[in-house]
Amino acid sequence: MNELTIRLExxxxxxxxxxxxxxxxxxxxxxxxxxxxxxxxxxxxxxxLQVSRSTVELAYEQLLSEGYIExxxxxxxxxxxxxxxxxxEERKLVLPRRRAEQKPVYTYDFSPSGIxxxxxxxxxxxxxxxxxxxxxxxxxxxxxxxxxxxSLRTTIAAYLHQARGVSCTAEQVVVGAGNDYLxxxxxxxxxxxxxxxxxxxxxxxxxxxxxxxxxSVAAVEMDKSGMDVEALERSGARVAYVMPSHQxxxxxxxxxxxxxxxxxxxxxxxxxxxxxxxxxxEFRYKGKPIPALQGFDAKGKVVYLGTFSRSIAxxxxxxxxxxxxxxxxxxxxxxxxFSCTVxxxxxxxxxxxxxxxxxxxxxxxxxAVYKSxxxxxxxxxxxLGGICEVSGENAGVHLLLHFANGMSGEEAVxxxxxxxxxxxxxxxxxxxxxxxxxxxxxxxATMEEEGIREAVGRLREVWK
Amino acid sequence: MNELTIRLExxxxxxxxxxxxxxxxxxxxxxxxxxxxxxxxxxxxxxxLQVSRSTVELAYEQLLSEGYIExxxxxxxxxxxxxxxxxxEERKLVLPRRRAEQKPVYTYDFSPSGIxxxxxxxxxxxxxxxxxxxxxxxxxxxxxxxxxxxSLRTTIAAYLHQARGVSCTAEQVVVGAGNDYLxxxxxxxxxxxxxxxxxxxxxxxxxxxxxxxxxSVAAVEMDKSGMDVEALERSGARVAYVMPSHQxxxxxxxxxxxxxxxxxxxxxxxxxxxxxxxxxxEFRYKGKPIPALQGFDAKGKVVYLGTFSRSIAxxxxxxxxxxxxxxxxxxxxxxxxFSCTVxxxxxxxxxxxxxxxxxxxxxxxxxAVYKSxxxxxxxxxxxLGGICEVSGENAGVHLLLHFANGMSGEEAVxxxxxxxxxxxxxxxxxxxxxxxxxxxxxxxATMEEEGIREAVGRLREVWK
Numbered sequence: 015m016n017e018l019t020i021r022l023e024x025x026x027x028x029x030x031x032x033x034x035x036x037x038x039x040x041x042x043x044x045x046x047x048x049x050x051x052x053x054x055x056x057x058x059x060x061x062x063l064q065v066s067r068s069t070v071e072l073a074y075e076q077l078l079s080e081g082y083i084e085x086x087x088x089x090x091x092x093x094x095x096x097x098x099x100x101x102x103e104e105r106k107l108v109l110p111r112r113r114a115e116q117k118p119v120y121t122y123d124f125s126p127s128g129i130x131x132x133x134x135x136x137x138x139x140x141x142x143x144x145x146x147x148x149x150x151x152x153x154x155x156x157x158x159x160x161x162x163x164x165s166l167r168t169t170i171a172a173y174l175h176q177a178r179g180v181s182c183t184a185e186q187v188v189v190g191a192g193n194d195y196l197x198x199x200x201x202x203x204x205x206x207x208x209x210x211x212x213x214x215x216x217x218x219x220x221x222x223x224x225x226x227x228x229x230s231v232a233a234v235e236m237d238k239s240g241m242d243v244e245a246l247e248r249s250g251a252r253v254a255y256v257m258p259s260h261q262x263x264x265x266x267x268x269x270x271x272x273x274x275x276x277x278x279x280x281x282x283x284x285x286x287x288x289x290x291x292x293x294x295x296e297f298r299y300k301g302k303p304i305p306a307l308q309g310f311d312a313k314g315k316v317v318y319l320g321t322f323s324r325s326i327a328x329x330x331x332x333x334x335x336x337x338x339x340x341x342x343x344x345x346x347x348x349x350x351x352f353s354c355t356v357x358x359x360x361x362x363x364x365x366x367x368x369x370x371x372x373x374x375x376x377x378x379x380x381x382a383v384y385k386s387x388x389x390x391x392x393x394x395x396x397x398l399g400g401i402c403e404v405s406g407e408n409a410g411v412h413l414l415l416h417f418a419n420g421m422s423g424e425e426a427v428x429x430x431x432x433x434x435x436x437x438x439x440x441x442x443x444x445x446x447x448x449x450x451x452x453x454x455x456x457x458x459a460t461m462e463e464e465g466i467r468e469a470v471g472r473l474r475e476v477w478k
Numbered sequence: 479m480n481e482l483t484i485r486l487e488x489x490x491x492x493x494x495x496x497x498x499x500x501x502x503x504x505x506x507x508x509x510x511x512x513x514x515x516x517x518x519x520x521x522x523x524x525x526x527l528q529v530s531r532s533t534v535e536l537a538y539e540q541l542l543s544e545g546y547i548e549x550x551x552x553x554x555x556x557x558x559x560x561x562x563x564x565x566x567e568e569r570k571l572v573l574p575r576r577r578a579e580q581k582p583v584y585t586y587d588f589s590p591s592g593i594x595x596x597x598x599x600x601x602x603x604x605x606x607x608x609x610x611x612x613x614x615x616x617x618x619x620x621x622x623x624x625x626x627x628x629s630l631r632t633t634i635a636a637y638l639h640q641a642r643g644v645s646c647t648a649e650q651v652v653v654g655a656g657n658d659y660l661x662x663x664x665x666x667x668x669x670x671x672x673x674x675x676x677x678x679x680x681x682x683x684x685x686x687x688x689x690x691x692x693x694s695v696a697a698v699e700m701d702k703s704g705m706d707v708e709a710l711e712r713s714g715a716r717v718a719y720v721m722p723s724h725q726x727x728x729x730x731x732x733x734x735x736x737x738x739x740x741x742x743x744x745x746x747x748x749x750x751x752x753x754x755x756x757x758x759x760e761f762r763y764k765g766k767p768i769p770a771l772q773g774f775d776a777k778g779k780v781v782y783l784g785t786f787s788r789s790i791a792x793x794x795x796x797x798x799x800x801x802x803x804x805x806x807x808x809x810x811x812x813x814x815x816f817s818c819t820v821x822x823x824x825x826x827x828x829x830x831x832x833x834x835x836x837x838x839x840x841x842x843x844x845x846a847v848y849k850s851x852x853x854x855x856x857x858x859x860x861x862l863g864g865i866c867e868v869s870g871e872n873a874g875v876h877l878l879l880h881f882a883n884g885m886s887g888e889e890a891v892x893x894x895x896x897x898x899x900x901x902x903x904x905x906x907x908x909x910x911x912x913x914x915x916x917x918x919x920x921x922x923a924t925m926e927e928e929g930i931r932e933a934v935g936r937l938r939e940v941w942k
């Protein structure tokens with residue numbers, strides 16, 4: 015039997031039992047206490063170390079729990095046979111180096127994906143948040159409905175009906191933490207072998223998510239009405255991801271006729287769906303918003319996807335999808351095992367934000383902000399008359415510039431960069447083979463009016 | 479040319495242009511305005527309706543945008559050919575009936591998955607939430623790091639090192655809205671053909687998620703040390719999902735030797751991983767917490783999964799996983815397209831909750847609350863001496879009762895139900911073929927001490 019000599023430190027922050035436990039554990043790991051060796055009895059060790067017997071018992075119990083020693087009836091405590099314990103050396107983690115991104119410095123950035131965070135409804139958000147946490151409602155901290163709280167789903171369904179012409183009940187709404195998550199969930203519901211068609215060019219973020227989750231992605235050409243339905247048919251896809259109210263990045267509004275053709279395509283085979291991403295339909299500067307495709311769907315073929323990220327703030331992770339009946343049945347069968355990804359506090363917050371009219375007011379304010387930026391940008395672009403033409407300017411928070419003077423989009427982006435202005439080449443949004451395009455994209459959500467004037471002035475200099 | 483007679487209501491909440499637009503749209507849908515029919519010019523219709531020409535222009539522009547009419551140069555406006563428009567009838571949605579769950583009424587519920595929501599740190603949460611929203615930091619509303627904010631990941635890494643013996647850097651931590659979401663993401667990173675082994679019995683929620691996401695799930699038998707590694711080898715799985723610190727529901731603590739064997743299994747083939755779900759290691763009533771398996775891993779084979787759902791509140795959707803180097807590389811390649819599912823406000827909140835010592839204080843408070851419930855339950859169960867034996871009582875917030883009097887778990891559950899007490903049969907947690915088991919599970923996190931005494935009294939009556 016080993017004579018255990020342990021130097022105990024009375025003033026140490028770790029209790030005596032822990033010091034004994036640590037010492038024996040280290041000796042076992044280092045092989046100084048060989049396997050199958052018998053340990054002194056708790057009584058003897060306590061006497062030897064001049065501590066109470068319960069202190070030693072606590073140490074032995076911890077070693078027992080973790081499996082370093084075992085207790086044999088009437089015989090005492092023994093060191094366990096630990097094959098492979100020699101591998102317990104300290105690990106050196108070699109972390110992969112992140113590519114050091116050399117971010118070029120831009121004075122102005124016409125980002126098409128940004129939003130105006132200065133307009134975030136701070137005070138309302140604070141007040142609602144406080145009021146929700148004041149209620150001390152126990153329900154608020156229990157696990158909720160995987161689909162999202164019913165009160166929030168009812169509110170979203172009513173909003174969608176009134177504002178977007180979406181025809182649905184609360185039962186069809188699934189709330190989730192962002193579009194990426196909902197796409198993940200949806201691909202899971204759609205099952206194996208799900209080939210998804212996307213308009214080309216398209217929203218690259220959704221493309222990456224779908225390429226990662228779905229069986230495969232087909233890039234389908236667009237014409238001036240949107241996705242080419244014959245090409246869609248040829249693609250072999252069974253789900254068509256489209257943005258009918260305002261295609262990103264082309265800005266195309268899908269006319270009623272194309273919508274009908276798309277719905278007809280979906281109704282021709284079981285398991286076909288149209289996935290409508292209605293990402294920024296709130297912002298339209300001429301007439302009323304374009305109604306959602308979902309409202310035309312008589313056969314239960316459309317999945318509608320909406321988000322508060324574009325209209326409130328990207329860091330508020332709340333999106334929702336509206337499932338048609340067939341997918342709702344699958345969701346109820348296999349989707350309800352995924353707990354809701356949005357905290358209840360946030361669900362209650364957005365619910366009250368909608369119900370109490372804050373959302374409508376916020377949207378009106380944002381429309382005014384974006385409209386004036388939009389108007390300034392268009393006015394300024396007027397001076398680029400001979401150089402390029404504008405399209406896609408009636409909705410959303412970006413527009414397209416098509417060069418008529420033979421300049422390529424790449425060249426335009428490069429020249430703008432030299433002037434400290436970031437614009438985006440259309441080719442960045444094309445799936446697959448890179449094709450040169452004489453088009454660039456300018457988003458104006460994050461640009462102040464003065465900045466727009468100054469930036470377009472710079473562009474005029476380098477593009478002319 | 480059709481003479482359009484539109485009854486305009488001056489007092490209507492919808493503007494005049496919208497009334498004109500709605501009228502023409504309805505006539506087109508109903509076939510009253512046939513395809514290719516020419517519409518009156520804006521000037522003529524304005525005169526006819528006695529409204530301004532711009533009002534009619536606005537209505538026509540909306541119809542143009544949505545594709546109901548088209549404009550031919552020098553010829554005027556024409557109704558579009560809309561094949562299939564007849565399908566636009568109102569849709570009758572037949573919603574699937576949710577199975578009407580007949581919830582039996584229990585006076586007492588020994589739920590093993592509940593937590594004590596009365597102890598939620600309300601005041602701290604409110605204060606932190608207010609203080610974070612007060613900062614009016616613009617960054618707070620922009621889209622953040624898909625992996626989670628670096629400050630939070632650093633804080634989690636430090637906590638895991640100190641409290642759980644997990645060895646990692648902030649770069650390895652991925653934050654997500656709940657374990658279910660992180661499992662979804664992880665299965666995606668693990669790639670095709672991922673067969674996952676789970677201990678049997680196991681945590682059914684994780685089973686459902688993995689069964690839905692992974693290629694297949696193998697149920698692997700346990701012995702008193704946890705997952706049987708030979709059976710794991712035979713199962714053909716390449717990922718082993720285990721709960722080494724405190725297996726659910728068995729309460730087994732995996733001894734060092736089994737941990738080594740599991741790590742050895744993982745190191746024998748490329749692409750093998752051990753997925754450690756450390757769901758309730760914070761609560762242990764004897765000695766120190768059992769260190770995480772991850773801390774023993776010298777070969778980068780363990781994915782560590784932790785959550786604040788059990789320790790703070792289930793509705794706070796914040797979990798995290800620690801990826802080993804090989805999976806971190808895959809994450810950086812294909813996982814970063816999934817935006818973080820936790821809002822930045824919540825990330826900052828939990829970060830400060832940890833950094834400012836609130837979490838440690840909260841855990842200490844919870845340990846005391848659960849410890850006293852645990853003690854009362856054990857004391858009361860003492861009187862069931864001849865009837866059943868207790869196991870798994872040293873950690874977590876549930877324990878197991880094994881009947882020694884020949885009663886099956888099912889019978890015990892049924893008798894308890896008659897007495898208004900809910901207990902859980904072990905067989906509910908078994909994957910696959912249902913085997914009768916003489917064991918039931920009692921969770922005590924949601925039970926007040928008085929309730930425990932009263933409920934065990936009732937159980938004694940019906941079980942003796």
